[in-house]
Structure formats: structure tokens, C-alpha cells
Amino acid sequence: MKEKIKTLAQKHNVLIAAHFYQRDEIVEIAHISGDSLELSQKASHSNNPIVVFCGVGFMGQSVKILSPKKRVFMPKIACCSMARMIDDSYFDESVKKLKSYGIDDFFPITYINSNAEVKAKVADFGGVVCTSSNASKIMDYALKQNKKIFFLPDRCLGENLAGQNGLKSAVLGVDSKEDVKNADIICYNGFCSVHQLFSVQDIEFFREKYKDILIVVHPECPKEVVKEADFVGSTSQIIKYVQSLEPAQKVAVGTEFNLVNRLRKPYNGEQNTFVLSSTKPECPTMNETTLQDVLKILEAIDKGEPYNEILLEEKIAAKAKKALDKMMELS
Ligand code: 13P
Numbered sequence: 001m002k003e004k005i006k007t008l009a010q011k012h013n014v015l016i017a018a019h020f021y022q023r024d025e026i027v028e029i030a031h032i033s034g035d036s037l038e039l040s041q042k043a044s045h046s047n048n049p050i051v052v053f054c055g056v057g058f059m060g061q062s063v064k065i066l067s068p069k070k071r072v073f074m075p076k077i078a079c080c081s082m083a084r085m086i087d088d089s090y091f092d093e094s095v096k097k098l099k100s101y102g103i104d105d106f107f108p109i110t111y112i113n114s115n116a117e118v119k120a121k122v123a124d125f126g127g128v129v130c131t132s133s134n135a136s137k138i139m140d141y142a143l144k145q146n147k148k149i150f151f152l153p154d155r156c157l158g159e160n161l162a163g164q165n166g167l168k169s170a171v172l173g174v175d176s177k178e179d180v181k182n183a184d185i186i187c188y189n190g191f192c193s194v195h196q197l198f199s200v201q202d203i204e205f206f207r208e209k210y211k212d213i214l215i216v217v218h219p220e221c222p223k224e225v226v227k228e229a230d231f232v233g234s235t236s237q238i239i240k241y242v243q244s245l246e247p248a249q250k251v252a253v254g255t256e257f258n259l260v261n262r263l264r265k266p267y268n269g270e271q272n273t274f275v276l277s278s279t280k281p282e283c284p285t286m287n288e289t290t291l292q293d294v295l296k297i298l299e300a301i302d303k304g305e306p307y308n309e310i311l312l313e314e315k316i317a318a319k320a321k322k323a324l325d326k327m328m329e330l331s
């Protein structure tokens with residue numbers, strides 16, 4: 001099957017892109033793999049007219065927005081559960097709520113884990129997109145605007161950025177009106193169901209079991225977990241960090257299990273890399289795509305009957321591009 005995939009991709013000059021959370025078999029056959037920032041940069045800069053994107057919807061959309069002439073297909077239309085927690089109407093409702101609190105002027109930042117309509121709304125308000133790997137840089141830029149920041153949809157990333165910068169944060173619709181009015185960063189109440197699984201108890205368990213263990217987490221984890229960690233980073237930052245450690249150094253990692261299991265091979269017969277949870281932190285939608293799905297979409301492209309193409313309304317895509325381009329410029 002892998003050979004057939006390779007041949008068909010070559011025949012149609014297709015770039016196969018895979019997020020790090022994809023199954024091993026998908027990462028193995030992909031031409032490029034990476035975190036969400038790297039994938040949108042690499043895929044949009046490539047010369048291939050067609051991209052088969054193995055990941056979740058907002059990632060495929062980002063490639064289409066950044067390079068509208070490319071045709072982008074997804075073997076499975078998989079959605080990030082966090083991205084589904086906000087759409088343009090929820091965005092409008094949040095703006096109404098902020099106004100009812102007397103907050104008329106704010107600078108919006110949307111995490112890349114959001115759909116094109118939400119990115120377009122953020123662009124309308126002069127805002128920008130961020131990913132987990134460039135969030136600090138984008139936050140530095142946002143702080144220079146001297147406005148309250150409205151961060152969406154991930155409340156955890158928003159709270160963690162506030163903590164990192166010594167700023168006050170509050171969650172809209174959860175915290176009191178006073179807290180929201182006093183906050184520097186107002187967060188939308190979205191979250192990642194996978195990264196919510198990691199807890200301080202998990203960290204205590206591993207630290208008790210292995211004295212010198214290091215704890216590494218993704219910034220989508222809750223703020224209590226991030227505060228306790230030795231290292232916090234995006235998926236590619238986690239990979240670089242863990243792979244730079246001494247092979248005997250024990251490390252427990254709080255992110256999706258496909259990525260964690262691929263980080264390091266056992267050393268002297270001993271496994272030193274652990275998933276920071278007693279349950280399986282699996283992103284179900286990321287895990288859906290199989291080799292069979294990739295072959296099926298390539299065969300459909302070959303027959304001239306493709307499906308699952310990412311198509312966006314031109315006006316929405318053009319606005320969303322403004323917020324994404326600004327991010328690229330600042331990255
Ligand atoms: P990265 O930007 O680190 O790839 O994260 C994307 C994501 O969805 C993590 O859950």
C-alpha cells in the first residue's frame with residue numbers, strides 16, 4: 001500500500017502533509033510532518049499544486065487560506081473539538097457580552113485551532129492568529145497595542161500566556177463581571193479535551209516514582225499543570241527538547257500519545273519516556289486517518305473524482321488570510 005501511495009502522489013505532484021499527532025504509519029509516508037505552524041508554512045511554500053493533509057480541519061484550511069491556488073484534500077474530514085467550540089455567531093455573542101461589561105475596545109487573538117469564519121471575524125477587529133509555538137511572540141506584539149486582549153478559543157493557552165507575562169486573566173462567561181473587567185487577558189471558554197486529561201496528581205505520581213524525572217507539557221494543559229512543569233512547548237518544541245536530553249534521563253510528557261510514544265526508543269532495555277497520564281490521551285479525530293484513507297483519496301484524485309476538498313468562501317478566506325499573514329510576519 002505504501003508503494004501505491006508513493007507512486008500516485010508522485011504521478012500527480014501531491015504533497016502529503018501530516019501533523020505529529022497522526023498515527024506512525026501516516027507520519028512515515030508523509031513528505032512533511034510538523035506542528036501546526038510548520039505545516040502551514042511548509043505546505044503553503046511548497047511547489048506542489050495539490051496537498052493531501054492528514055490532520056484536522058483547521059490545519060487543512062490554513063494551507064488553503066495561505067495559498068488559495070492549491071487544491072487541498074483531507075483523507076478524513078476530522079475536526080478539532082476545541083475549534084468546534086467557537087463559530088462566528090459565538091464570536092459575535094462574546095463581543096456583545098464584552099460590550100455589556102463596558103469593554104468596547106480590545107485586541108483579539110485567535111489560536112490557529114479555529115475555523116476560517118472565526119479568523120475572518122478576528123481580522124475584522126484588527127487581530128491576529130497564533131499557534132502554540134509563536135504564542136509568546138504574538139502576545140508581545142498584542143501587548144504593545146495597549147488594549148485588553150480577547151484570547152480565543154483556548155482558555156488554557158490564554159491563561160498560561162497571562163501567567164508567563166505576570167498578567168491577570170479571566171474567563172468570559174465563567175468568572176465574575178468584575179474579574180473580566182479587571183483582566184488584562186480575557187479568555188473565551190474553550191479547551192482541548194485531550195490536554196484537559198493531565199493533572200497535578202499525575203505529576204506528583206511520576207515525581208514520587210522517579211526522583212529526577214522531568215515533566216514536559218503542551219500549553220493547552222490546565223494552568224496548574226503548566227505551573228508545575230519543567231518545560232512547556234508546542235509539539236515540535238517538545239520533540240526538540242526531549243530528544244536533546246541524555247538517553248537515561250526520565251521524562252513524562254503531557255501531550256497526545258502518538259507523539260509521545262515516538263519520541264525516544266528504550267535505552268539499555270529501559271523505557272525512559274512516559275505518557276503523563278494513567279489514561280490514554282488520544283485525539284480521536286487525529287487518530288481516524290489510516291493508510292487506506294490516504295490511498296483512497298489519491299486513487300480518487302487519479303480517477304478525477306476527488307472528494308473532501310477544502311473549499312472556502314472567497315471573502316471569508318481573504319479576511320482570514322489577513323490575520324494569518326500577520327501571524328506569519330510576526331513569527
Ligand atoms: P501544535 O501547534 O503544537 O502542533 O498544536 C496543535 C494542537 O492541536 C495541539 O493539540
Ligand code: SF4
Nearest residue numbers: 080081082192194283
Ligand atoms: Fe484539537 Fe486537542 Fe486534538 Fe489538538 S489534541 S487537534 S486541540 S482536540
